[in-house]
Amino acid sequence: xxxxxxxxxxxxxxxxxxxxxxxxxxxxxxxxxxxxxxxxxxxxxxxxxxxxxxxxxxxxxxxxxxxxxxxxxxxxxxxxxxxxxxxxxxxxxxxxxxxxxxxxxxxxxxxxxxxxxxxxxxxxxxxxxxxxxxxxxxxxxxxxxxxxxxxxxxxxxxxxxxxxxxxxxxxxxxxxxxxxxxxxxxxxxxxxxxxxxxxxxxxxxxxxxxxxxxxxxxxxxxxxxxxxxxxxxxxxxxxxxxxxxxxxxxxxxxxxxxxxxxxxxxxxxxxxxxxxxxxxxxxxxxxxxxxxxxxxxxxxxxxxxxxxxxxxxxxxxxxxxxxxxxxxxxxxxxxxxxxxxxxxxxxxxxxxxxxxxxxxxxxxxxxxxxx
Numbered sequence: 070x071x072x073x074x075x076x077x078x079x080x081x082x083x084x085x086x087x088x089x090x091x092x093x094x095x096x097x098x099x100x101x102x103x104x105x106x107x108x109x110x111x112x113x114x115x116x117x118x119x120x121x122x123x124x125x126x127x128x129x130x131x132x133x134x135x136x137x138x139x140x141x142x143x144x145x146x147x148x149x150x151x152x153x154x155x156x157x158x159x160x161x162x163x164x165x166x167x168x169x170x171x172x173x174x175x176x177x178x179x180x181x182x183x184x185x186x187x188x189x190x191x192x193x194x195x196x197x198x199x200x201x202x203x204x205x206x207x208x209x210x211x212x213x214x215x216x217x218x219x220x221x222x223x224x225x226x227x228x229x230x231x232x233x234x235x236x237x238x239x240x241x242x243x244x245x246x247x248x249x250x251x252x253x254x255x256x257x258x259x260x261x262x263x264x265x266x267x268x269x270x271x272x273x274x275x276x277x278x279x280x281x282x283x284x285x286x287x288x289x290x291x292x293x294x295x296x297x298x299x300x301x302x303x304x305x306x307x308x309x310x311x312x313x314x315x316x317x318x319x320x321x322x323x324x325x326x327x328x329x330x331x332x333x334x335x336x337x338x339x340x341x342x343x344x345x346x347x348x349x350x351x352x353x354x355x356x357x358x359x360x361x362x363x364x365x366x367x368x369x370x371x372x373x374x375x376x377x378x379x380x381x382x383x384x385x386x387x388x389x390x391x392x393x394x395x396x397x398x399x400x401x402x403x404x405x406x407x408x409x410x411x412x413x414x415x416x417x418x419x420x421x422x423x424x425x426x427x428x429x430x431x432x433x434x435x436x437x438x439x440x
Contacts, residue, residue, distance in 0.1 A: 073093065133165050139160075163214065243349070252323055339367075
C-alpha cells in the first residue's frame with residue numbers, strides 16, 4: 070500500500086513567504102489518529118508568528134484551529150477524549166498541543182495552559198508529521214485531546230471562533246464569571262471579542278458594550294449580543310471613555326475584557342473600568358512591548374487585573390457545546406467571511422492584517438477558493 074502523502078504550510082522564518090511542503094504521513098501508531106483536515110481557522114496569532122513577534126524553532130507548520138475528518142485510528146482508539154465513541158468519517162476538533170505531565174504546572178497546579186513544555190509540542194519541526202492544521206493531513210499522537218463534533222453542529226459555527234471561544238471560556242473562569250446585571254465592555258471585535266460579547270450576553274450582563282473596527286465586525290457583534298458598539302475608527306480615546314461612562318451611569322464597567330491584541334488597549338481599558346472593577350486580559354499573548362502604568366490608580370480604585378493564557382482541553386469541549394446549543398439562534402457561522410485554499414495561506418494572513426475578514430478559514434481540499 071502506497072504511503073499517504075500530504076501538503077502542509079510551513080513558516081521558514083519571520084517575514085519570509087510561506088512555503089508548501091509535501092511529505093509522507095505514516096499510519097498512526099497505538100493511541101494515535103490520522104485526520105484529514107476539513108477547515109483551519111486563520112488566527113491573528115498566526116500573523117504575529119509570521120512577523121517574528123514570538124520566537125520559534127523554524128521551520129514550523131502553522132495552524133492551531135482545526136476541524137478534521139477521522140481518516141485512520143491507531144490501535145486501541147475507540148473514543149474521543151470525553152469518552153464519546155468514534156469511527157472513521159467522524160468530524161473532530163482538537164488543539165495541537167498536549168500536556169507533558171512532567172512539570173509543576175501539569176501535575177501540581179493542574180493548569181495545562183501553563184505547561185512548561187507546551188511550545189515544544191505546538192511548534193515541532195515541520196519535517197515531522199504535523200498536528201498543526203494548515204495541512205491536508207494531521208497526525209494526532211497519544212495524549213493530544215480531540216473531541217467529536219456532533220452531526221447537528223455546523224463546522225463553520227465552531228471554527229468561526231477557533232481558539233477564541235476556548236480562550237474566552239478559560240478567561241471567564243479565571244475572572245470568576247460575570248454576574249447578572251453587570252455592565253461589560255469588550256475591547257476588540259475579532260473572534261476573541263465576538264466570543265467574549267456572546268458569552269457576556271449568556272451570563273446575563275445588563276449591557277455589553279463592544280469597542281472595535283471595522284464596521285462589518287461591529288455589525289456582527291451586535292447580532293451576537295452587543296447592546297452597544299463604539300467605532301474605534303471614528304473616535305479618540307477620551308471620547309470612548311466618555312461614551313462608556315455615559316452608558317454606565319457615570320461609573321464605568323464592572324467587567325472590562327481586553328480582546329484587541331494591541332498594546333494601547335491596555336491603558337485605555339483601565340480607564341473604562343468602574344471602581345471595584347475587574348479587567349480580564351486575553352488578547353495580548355503575542356503583543357510585545359510595555360506601557361506606562363500608575364500603580365496608585367489600581368490601588369485607589371480597587372481594580373483587579375486578571376491575565377489568561379491559552380485554554381485547556383475542557384474548554385475546547387465547552388466551545389463545541391456552545392456552538393451546538395446556540396448556532397440556531399445566533400449567526401455564529403456567518404462570522405466565517407473568507408475562505409482560502411492551502412496555497413493561499415499567505416494571502417489569508419494578509420487579509421487578516423488588513424482587517425478584511427471577520428473570520429477566515431483555509432480549506433485544504435480545494436485548489437482555488439475566493440474569499
